[in-house]
Each structure stands twice: as structure tokens, then as C-alpha cells.
Amino acid sequence: MVDEVVEGTETKVMTYAEAIRDALRVAIAEDDRVFMMGEDVGIYGGAFGVTGELINEVGTERLRDTTISELGIVGAGVGAAITGMRPIVELQFSDFSAQAMDQIANQAAKIHFMLGGAVNVPLVIRAPGGSGTGAAAQHSQSLETWFVHIPGLKVVMPATPDDAKGLLLAALDDPNPVVVLEHKLLYKTSGDVRVGDARTPLGVAAIRREGKDLTIVATGVMVSRAMEAAEQLAAAGVDATVIDPRTLKPLDSKTILASVTATGRVLLVQEAAGTLGFMSEVAAIIAESETFAHLRAPVRRLSGLDIPIPYAPKLERAAVPQVEDIVAAATALVTEW
Amino acid sequence: MVDEVVEGTETKVMTYAEAIRDALRVAIAEDDRVFMMGEDVGIYGGAFGVTGELINEVGTERLRDTTISELGIVGAGVGAAITGMRPIVELQFSDFSAQAMDQIANQAAKIHFMLGGAVNVPLVIRAPGGSGTGAAAQHSQSLETWFVHIPGLKVVMPATPDDAKGLLLAALDDPNPVVVLEHKLLYKTSGDVRVGDARTPLGVAAIRREGKDLTIVATGVMVSRAMEAAEQLAAAGVDATVIDPRTLKPLDSKTILASVTATGRVLLVQEAAGTLGFMSEVAAIIAESETFAHLRAPVRRLSGLDIPIPYAPKLERAAVPQVEDIVAAATALVTEW
Amino acid sequence: MNPLAQDAEAAKSVLKTMWMIRRFEEAVEDLYGRGMMHGTMHLSIGQEAVPTGACLALNKDDYITSTHRGHGHCIAKGADIERMMAELLAKESGYCRGRGGSMHIADTTTGNLGANGIVAGGVPIATGAALSAHMRGTKQVAVCFHGDGAMGEGAWHEGVVLAAMWQLPVVFLCENNHYGMSMASEKAFNLEKLSDRAKGYGIPGVTVDGNDVQAVRDAVQEAVDRARSGGGPTFIEALTYRWRGHSKSDKNLYRTREEIEEWRTHDPIPAFEARVLQAGTLTETDLEEIRNQVRDELRSAVQRANAAPDATADGLLEAVYAS
């Protein structure tokens, strides 16, 4: 669907951070099993202000400040999830998933399968990724690859306030561990958000814009950059479709393949380092598919450089795709092929 | 080169495990800075017998038994590497890299860049991966994706005894952190190994077999399966090239692309789970390249199922590609296109 | 607390459990040796008093988290030995449908949240189960079995830190069998007693003879009572010894034959039998009957497990996600 928010649904303008807070509020109110824990999520309001003053509404039992122990808190989330709760764990930066990787990949992801289906692990892990805040290499990564590769995890990457809320609520409904990768630069962006308990189903891509000349697939903060690029391309007579997969795993490859089959050209845009970034999988899926025969140009990936994110503002900017890079790559795809 | 071991070089038949031990022996003897630490690498001889009785030759200073503290020992390796040593850290199973991921990805990989080049991190991490031993989901993963995706790491995956030795010695020469992913099923396989300080350069693929009908790219334990499949295919009149990248990062994509351009068909074989497995990157590279125009069939990946590795022998076998699967996939590629 | 050896029912139950663990693992060893079992195995022969004593202090709905050396925990908490054996034999009727094997057996119906192939992997999970019990207001307690070697892991530390901060109803029960694989705990941790660690988390710590089922039961009972009444976590070190190698690959080079022999003279099962006889609670005939009963039950369970259909590869992909 091109328009996310269905006509007639009541909406409210919120920031992405507020939309997440709203989802937390809704989920905690409607389900006794839901709680969130993380570093500084209480009185501090979250490192990025996501929880804000929520602690005053829901109290310290349902919104738990933890020690700085990422492995421990994800593990505690696993333990709570398999014993009847619906925990959400906030990692302050997605980079710190490195600390928690055993509990994420070796425990949460595998328990259901490994135990022959005897137990479910309805755990949600929220973690902000991405660069653009000058926080340098250890606080700016886009690590979706680590999670998407591991069987047993689901992975979502909301690009709009409405999806930030809707995907989080859908993740909480899911009986499996879901990693929700938010983006720091999006927290302060605003948009229409459905009020109440509005879910965005997992596994369904959003077509943000429809055009006939090429398909741009973009994730996270790259969605809005792709949309901006598409506007500029349109002004230059190039009509682009923009697809936001929203859920990276399970991926709605059908929507992507159908569009690429129709346009014959595809530009894959991500912030993550290119080598084995998520778009490598999308490229591989296209290369393996029937769509292959319909390609009028080779698949093109536009990714973050294969470097740690640098501190200096200009260098940081150069490290990841910008609107002008998307315009240039799309133009080349359309004109050179 | 088709034949790894150059004519005239002195060789000895060794197992893969013995070849690694030989490399350790050579490196420890020739360089005072080299030492290895890990769990049970001393008197126990290593969980897979890699160190064997080496402790009696090199002593407890250069071969250090550690507590069960993967994050700590990789971190200690980082600290030793940036202060003048050449440490090797053995992770008992590559699955436990999950525990150590912060020191691997956030420290070792980034320090050189993040510090503006002021320091090098000549750290080698050895870790056995793969299934086939009935050790189930937490002891059988093929996690190369995690490392290949992170800028700053180099990643090798030796498939023969000679490369097990040669790549390890080359990794020790390298001023960067190198992850050496060995395979449990290979430890007891034997082959000719060059004696003395024989290096296998990083970043150079091996063409294990040359054929004109299709290119098979395979890694780790899949290399010997691909070779066996190629023999069977040859008997059926299908002539396959088999390429073993050996180094996954930096990847010798030139060798792969040249071969695929020549054959027009490519089968990518890996043990790892397919979604964002290493071969997704190879597929993407092909889809983006000039080679694209020479493809006579879509790229085909043959991967481990997207499941945690099961315990039951039949299920474990079904989870990853076997010789017959490679034969079938190659045959389909050649006959259907 | 009530002496187990003086109560006929309790004594029988203790002996049944300890013998069952012993015989179960001997059977595993035998099946393995005959090539009928796959993978690896970690046997707890010699350590039976720890899970047996500990689980006596627990209700059925209390939780345990277990380890790679988990058969004893599983049996003591009340699992069905046929389904356990079926799992090891890679049968569809196994606890994990053959997907998990020895290192992943769980029986949530008796509160066992699972063995774990990851050393210390269960520690934060136990903390989470205790947090869950606290939040649901159930008065359940979680006992986290772990080895001495596990105390080198960051996961152990973080799990204990959180439990101590929130004063959760969890008992960290260290089975100190003196080695983490080949690493002597004495050498590893620079401590006389591992329970000295507890002070660093502001929680009570105690060391007991892990081959004395009564001592284990009493210490765990005290800790469980404290946890249940809101007094927070406890750390218990139970000193014991593993008779067998760490796993099949172990050549036992890191310890002496004498040491092993010496520890075998502290076998927890005959020690408890002797106490029972001495107290006059049961007769030698009663003891013989228990042993026979265990042997028969086990033999029949193995037969039934073995006769069951193998796990099948059908639906592997569908089994990854719950729906």
C-alpha cells in the first residue's frame, strides 16, 4: 500500500520517539505481562528520550532501570519470556548487542526450535542503530546483518513514526523473539500515527511511492532519503518506486520482486557497510529469481562504506549514502542501461 | 593455481589439526611475540586435539590455559596485540564468538581506524565452526557472516591441511585482526602440507579444479564436498570449476568473476544458513558486475537451511548441503538453462 | 531441619533419585559406547547428591535452569526418563523431538527451563525466571545450577548482579566438581571457597559438602525459604567431584588417578544408604528393592524409548518459529 495510514483511521502527529512511547503505553495498559527493562529507561527517560516521563505513568515495576549489563538483561528477558511474561529489553545503542549476542543468537533465537517447540520466547529487543550523531565507531553501527542471518529471530526496522509504533505492537504480539532496530536520527522526526492499538503486520513491505523507471529498496533512515531522492528524480523525469521492507526477516520478497520485474532496474540503499549488508541478501534473491530475466541493468547496491563510522562530521557524512548519492546512482542506472 | 603445493616443495602428510599445530610450533619458535591462549589448550590438548602435546614443547607461558571467559580472553588478546605481542586466541567453538563479539567487532576491528592509525591490532582468533558432530544448535554454527560484515576484520576459512597451516602463518604476519574459521569435520582429514614456514597468502582464492560448464564456489567443509560432486558430475559429462575463496575478507572476487564469466553458470555452496550467508555477498557481487551480462542462468545458492542445527543425525545431515545436493543443483543449473 | 535418613518416605525418594541418575548415566555411557548414541555427553556420575538434595527443597512449579551436565537436574526435578532417553536416542518422542539432544533437554511441566550448551548461559535466564515469578506474584523460586567453571563467564556475573539488585527469588547453586573441563577451580579463581564471591554481590554465600544430600537439601531449603519470603538471592557452593572425564574427548591428563580414586571413596549414594541403615529407617532388603526397582524402570524406559520412531526431518523449517 502506498499510504500507510488507512483513510478514516484516527491519527495524531507524533515524533518517532513519542510513537514508540505510545506503543509502550498501550501495550503495558492492555497486557499485564508486558514490561520493559534497560539502562536509564526510568527517571532518565532513555538515552534518546524514548521513554521520557513514562515512568510516572507506569512505575518502576513495568519500566525497570538496570545495571550496565546487556548480556544479563537480554538473558533476564529470555528467562521472563519463557515463563509467561512479554518482556521488552532496550539496548541503549544497537552496538551493545555485541555484548548480548549469546543471549540473542544462541539462546533467544534457538530455544523454541532446540526444545522441540516446547517453549516460546516472546521477547522484544529494541535497539537504536545508525550514524549521524557524531558518536563515532562504537555507537553508530547498523548491525541488522547479525540478526537477519540467525534463524529464529525476526527483525524489523521502522522508518516512520507510525511503523515505529505499529511494528513494536506487532512484535509484542508475536510469540518469537523480535529485534526492533530503530534509528537515532528518526527519533525526532514526526508524522501521522494511528491512535490506540494500531498494529503494522510483520512481514509486509510498504510501497512508499510508485514509479515505472526503477525500483529503490531502502531501509531505516534511508527510506526518507530515498523518498527525497525520488522527488528530485521525478523533477528530472525519472519515475521511481520506493519500497521500504519494514520487516527484514521474514522479508516480503514478493513485493520487491514484483516491482523489480515491472521496472527492470533496482537500486538497493542501506546505511550499513556494504559487504554482507542486508542488501546483499536482497541482491542475491533477485539474482536467483525469475526476475533475473527481466533485469535491464545489473543490480546496484548503494551502501555505507566498509569502514568504522568516523567522528568528524564531514567524514561521518561521507561514510553513508546521502540523498545526492541516491539520485546519482539512480540516474546512472536509468541512463547507462 | 590448481595445485596448491608447488612442485619441488618439501611436504609431509598431516591432518588438518596437525598442520595447525605445526604452524603454531613454527610461529612460536620463530617469533618471541607469538603465544596462544584459550580454554583447555594446554595439558588437555584442545577440545579437538589441535594443540595435542604442544604444551610439552612450548610450555605454559606461550600456550596459556584460560578460565571460561571468551570476552575476557579476546580482550586480553587485544591488549597484548596493541602492546607488542602477537597473540592467538582460540575460541573452543566459533559459537562462543557471541560471548566475545564486543572485543572482536567493537574493539579489535575498529581500534586501528578509530585511533587514526596510531596502533595496529595483530590479533589472530582461531575458532572451529560447522555441524556434523551431533553437538546441536549451540555448538554447530557457521558464523562467518558476523565477521565478514565488520570492517576491520580479515576472515579466512581453510579447507585443506596445507591451507590450515599456511593461512594461519599468514594471519600471524598480518598487522590486522584475522579470524580463522576452522571446521571440526576437517581436523582429522589429511593431506600434503609444506614443511617449515610455508605461508598461504591472504586474499588469494584457490582454483581447486578447472572445468568449462559451470563454476562452483564453495567454502570450508563444502570444498571437499564440491570436489567429490565435481567428480560425479564429470562422470556424467558435466565439467565443473571449483573455487575455494580461502580468504573471505578480503575476497578474491576477480578469480571468481573471471571463472563465472567464462562458464556462464555459478553454484554457490556454503554450510551456513542461507539468509545473509557469505554466498549472498558473492551472489550480489556477481549480480552487480560485468559478469552479469555473461550469465546463462540465474545465480544459484546452495546453503544450510535457515534453521538452528538439530541434534538427531538424520536431521543434522538434512540441515546442510551434502554431495548429492551439490550434484543435483549443478545438474539442474546445466540442464535447465 | 528434618533428617532425610530418618524418614522412610524421604529416604526412599532420595535413593530412588540418586540411583536413577547414576543408572541413567551408566546406560547413556553404555549406549554411547555401543555406537547407539550420537554427539557428545557430559556425565554427572559422582555428583548425584547435588541435584537430588536441591530439588527436594523445591515445589513442582519452582524453576530450575540446568547445564550441559544436566541429566541429574532433569531427573531430580521430576522429568520422565523415557522421554529423556528418547531425546538422547534422537527420537520424535524425546523431550525436544530429537532436535536438542542431551545439552538441551527441558521439561517445563516440572519447571526445568532447560539444559544449556553455553557455560553460564542459564544464569541470566534464571534471574529472568525469578523476575517473572516476582512480577506475577507467584512465590515461585528459581534454582540456577551451574559449574565452577561458569564463574569465569561474564554471563554469570551479570545474572547475579541483576538478581542481587532486584533481590529476586533465585538461588545460584554452584556444583563445584573442582574442574571446568581441565581447569582446576582452585587455580582459576584464586579463592579458598567460591562462596567468598557472594559477598561481592551483597548476598549470602555458603559452602557445603555436595556429596552429602542432607547438607545440600538443608542449604538449598534455607536459601529457598529466604527467596520465597522476599529475602533475595543466595549463592551456594556444593563441593563434589565428577568421576568421568569431562566428555568423550577427555584423556584425564589434568588430574591424577589417585585423586579420582580418593573421591570415589566419597560416593554420595552408599554414604546415604549407610546413614539410612544406621538410623534403622530402611533395611538392606528395602535398599535392594529400590535398586532393583530403579534398574527395572530404567531398563523398560530404555527399551520403549529405543523402539520409538526416529525423529524426522519433516517440517524442520516450520519448526523454527512459533505461530
Add this chain to the structure above:
Amino acid sequence: MNPLAQDAEAAKSVLKTMWMIRRFEEAVEDLYGRGMMHGTMHLSIGQEAVPTGACLALNKDDYITSTHRGHGHCIAKGADIERMMAELLAKESGYCRGRGGSMHIADTTTGNLGANGIVAGGVPIATGAALSAHMRGTKQVAVCFHGDGAMGEGAWHEGVVLAAMWQLPVVFLCENNHYGMSMASEKAFNLEKLSDRAKGYGIPGVTVDGNDVQAVRDAVQEAVDRARSGGGPTFIEALTYRWRGHSKSDKNLYRTREEIEEWRTHDPIPAFEARVLQAGTLTETDLEEIRNQVRDELRSAVQRANAAPDATADGLLEAVYAS
């Protein structure tokens, strides 16, 4: 040990370092406020006595590992403030060529192995540096600065476990400024003194007034002497307080204004100045001169740093791997 306040050279050096840390961070705060600095920043204003005292006990080739709040450590170990400031201003002449910023400044020429954006990330690294010193037989010692909050991390635990096992020459120096971001260490760790943790690793532990430069120096000196002579690691808790918020996003909601005000009366710098005056080692004029000298040095360093060319994006890809 020799009283710093009674030795003119020592007293001058202490004051120069403490003032330089204070003024450097005030300048950073100012530049940041004026939009001339990017990213985030963690200021150690109020905590200056800890790095200053600690580094007095170290040789130039001794190692330190530092933290996200690392300007003080870097200055005290002897780094060049112009290159530090250049780094924060994203200049090519910065210690990291503008690639690292505040959280990654290192100066290996003075033994600083680097600030670290990862809480407790430097702990195992310090252990490794000490291992390296031991293996190379150099008698170097490593001091690992870390916060109270870092003691919740598994990395902290594992680093200390290894150092204790191998009895390495490393000092774990906890700057307990009472909070890990918003989490009070008192609440987090369930301990009266964080140094009570040391016992659990079989190493000596001590708590000192971290705002008393002499107390810090003496404790670190003792630990360093022990380490250098083969006596293994020590844990030191230095009690101090951060005056500013954790970082720019901090609204200080987790602590009271009164608490902050109370701690400001324990400013380590005037406290040491008073001692020096009382001892008659230096005069008020001498003190004024030191302050002026620091101000001038800093001002000129900022100017030079600011005038230097910006870091460039050329060669970013080539900068990832060493060759």
C-alpha cells in the same frame, strides 16, 4: 609516602595537571555550547584528583586504559592538549585524525591505550597489556580506569578474573562517582563499598577518598609497587563525584541539586591548594601563576588546534587496515 603538598615541584605538577583537566573540559563545554564541537561529551569536572593522583604513581611507559570520560586520564598521563583538542575539533592533526573523537583518544607514546566508548571495554584490554608486559619482562604496569557502572559488565568481571588468575601487574581503578549515568551505584550493587568485590577475586581491595589527590596517589603507588614486584593485581575504589550531567542529554533528574551542591564543596583542587598553602610550600602568588600558566597554555592550544586543517575524507577506505 612523601606528602605531595610539602614538595614544591610535586605540588606544582599536581596543580598544573588538575587545573589543566578542569580548564580543558570547561573549554570543551564552551566550544560545544557554541556549536563548534560535534557528537557528545562526557566531562570529569570534579573528579580531577583521581587521574592526577594515579598517574603520579606511574612511569611514562606504564600503561593506562581509559573510558568515555577520559580527558583527565589522557592529560594526566602526559598527552599533548593541542592534539587532544584538535581531535575534538575534528582536525587532521588530532590524535585520531578526527576519526575517533573524545571517546577514542589514545596516546600510545605516553602509554595511554585509549579511551573507550564501550563501558568496561578497557578492562580485559588492560589485563592483556599487563600480560604483554609480563611476557616481555618489562616491569611495566597497567592501570585500568573504569567507572562504578562498569562493574555491572561481564567484561569487567572477565578482565579481573584473568588478571587475578595470572597475578598480572594491573591495577583496577574504579572512579566511583556514585552514578552510572542515572543508576546510583549504591542501588546497583548492593554493597557498602565497591572494594568489597575484590575479595571475590582473591585480590586486595581498598576504598579511598577520590577527591584527595594524596590518598589516590598513595593507594595507587602501593598497588603499582605490588604489581611491579610480582604481587599481582589490586582493586582500588576512589570515591568522587561528577559535577556535570552524564552527557549533553542529561537532565539530572536522578539526583538532587542539594547533593550536587554538597559535593561541590569538596572540590579537589582548592582542597589541595589549601594544603599546599598551609604547608607553606607555595604562596598564593605561586598558585596564581600556575593557574595563569595553565590558562595561557590552554588558550594557545585551542587556538592552534582550531586553526589546523579539518580532517578529510580522503583515504577513508585505506585507513581501515594496517599494512
